[in-house]
Amino acid sequence: MIAGRNLQLWKNQAVSRWQTRSLSVSARSAEQEKLPFSIYIHWPYCESKCTYCNFNKYVNPEEPPVERLTASMIRELDHYLTHPSFGLRDRPIHSVYFGGGTPSLAPASTIEKLLNTIDTHVRLRPNTEITLEANPTSIETAKLLDFRKAGVNRLSMGIQSFNDRDLKLLGRDHTASESIRSLATARKIFDAQGLTFDLIFARPGQTLSDWQQELKQGLDIAGNHLSLYQLSMERSTPLDKLARKGLLPPLPTPDEAADMYEDTIRLTKEHGFQHYEVSNYCKTQAAISRHNFAYWQGLDFLGIGPGAHGRLTMLDQRRFRTFGEFHPEKYMALCEQEGEGIRQMKAIDSAAFMEELIVFGLRTRMGVGRATFEQLTGGMSLDKMLNKEALSACIEAGFLISDNQCIDVSRMAKYSPEEFLSQWLPRGGIRPTEAGLARMDSILPNILNTTL
Known part of the structure; x- marks a missing residue:
């Protein structure tokens, strides 16, 4: 703290x-x-x-x-x-x-x-x-x-x-x-x-x-x-x-x-x-x-104002969560004294961040792209973060799709802003079907690799 x-x-x-x-x-x-x-x-x-x-x-x-x-x-x-x-x-x-x-x-x-x-x-x-x-x-x-x-x-x-x-x-x-x-x-x-x-x-x-x-x-x-x-x-x-x-x-x-x-x-x-x-x-x-x-896709965001949360990456690649001072009066006094109103900055554990990328990414139909996951995690493989047997079972059941190579991103356009589509070009990624999205709360605990 x-x-x-x-x-x-x-x-x-x-x-x-x-x-x-x-x-x-x-x-x-x-x-x-x-x-x-x-x-x-x-x-x-x-x-x-x-x-x-x-x-x-x-x-x-x-x-x-x-x-x-x-x-x-x-x-x-x-x-x-x-x-x-x-x-x-x-x-x-x-x-x-x-x-x-x-x-x-x-x-x-x-x-x-x-x-x-x-x-x-x-x-x-x-x-x-x-x-x-x-x-x-x-x-x-x-x-x-x-x-x-x-x-x-x-x-x-x-x-x-x-x-x-x-x-x-x-x-x-x-x-x-x-x-x-x-x-x-x-x-x-x-x-x-x-x-x-x-x-x-x-x-x-x-x-x-x-x-x-x-x-x-x-x-x-x-x-x-x-x-x-x-x-x-x-x-x-x-x-x-x-x-x-x-x-x-x-x-x-x-x-x-x-x-x-x-x-x-x-x-x-x-x-x-x-x-x-x-x-x-x-x-x-x-x-x-x-x-x-x-x-959902792990970008940094600056939190401004009383009680605002943020997620920032320093130039030396350390990543922090920020928590603004809750009460408006205390927040304003802190800004006037220190130039900012952050109450707490807490380092984000790399494993927790990788898990967060998967949890939030798989709550979208776009899913998680392998290239972007590696870019945000310093080269960590998305597939190593997932339980192979559980992942295969979910794919076979029609809950998840694993694209192992470049796909036609036009198919993804209805699920993703244009600027995020490029992350699927190099090696695809993992994404839920409609049936998988409805069951995601029960799918996630099973496919995350907890042995790392």
Whole structure:
């Protein structure tokens, strides 16, 4: 753990060590600089707390410290985008994502200032995906055009349900009718390609027919992307506490939830959507979430803001997870004192990182490419990380596909952003079928080679 003043001391030492490294490390650094990275910016405030959410969020104060928080985030961006130990300034930017909390509560001027800061250090290209999360309240919807003018080109709306009773149960501060109006407005501003929204199924008391009706309603008004999640009862959330006290309608059984998942796949396909990740669906390749793919495919991402997480690789190839200071007041004070708000930096074990690449990669229909796996792991073979017998059994059962040589990447275009397709050209990779994706939670423990 590295925190406070010790963090700055560690960084100074890291710079010194980097400057005295041999030419062989410089060669590895040049290879690392080719890899793009993403930026996640966390706005911590919400109008109210959802009952199912365990993210780092705070109820919006009467007078939120907008200017101070904006200045702190700009200072943190300046710090990391110019820090010589990470070399981010020399790497292309892949995507920017404003999450929370509710970042649409921030003024559009804040979003514009943060994007301008990023552009000053690492040029934002016209096709850089810039996503902002928003809620479908009338106040936030009125600001959508301002966000578009500020540089946001993709909007992710937190709809969650079209049922007013369930919206209240989930702690949402909007109604179903507000959602429909907001989506119509958002589609005019961001068009179908730049609009996505979330729905949650397997909610307390929800039946299969309930979900079928609600999903069809969502599909009729959707843009070119949807995120459809099964409800996860996170421990110690208000919803979990109500369930433990027996104050909620019963959750769907595992079999009922599985039926909802299968119908989700069927209905989305009937409406022209491709199922490219366990919970994500798209109509076109351009609509695929490039930012999420950065997480799934092992790219670095810089976490900015209170409680934001990140994953960064230093020029000497050491990889770290970063954890921002949780409380906004402490975060801002740390930024003002130290130039950044990181509470903890934790080294990532190489074996854990390789396992993570497989776990997240196989939750996408694109899977894991052998060449990219080797590039990110310093030459480690993907096949050595997998149990041969279990892998063969999954391939024979029709759950996984192993492409052992260059394949026609046009077949993969509906499952992957264009920039990731090249990783399949040299030696292919391993990817799930639709049947395998549905069983991935049980497949992964069996195919991972735990003897290394």
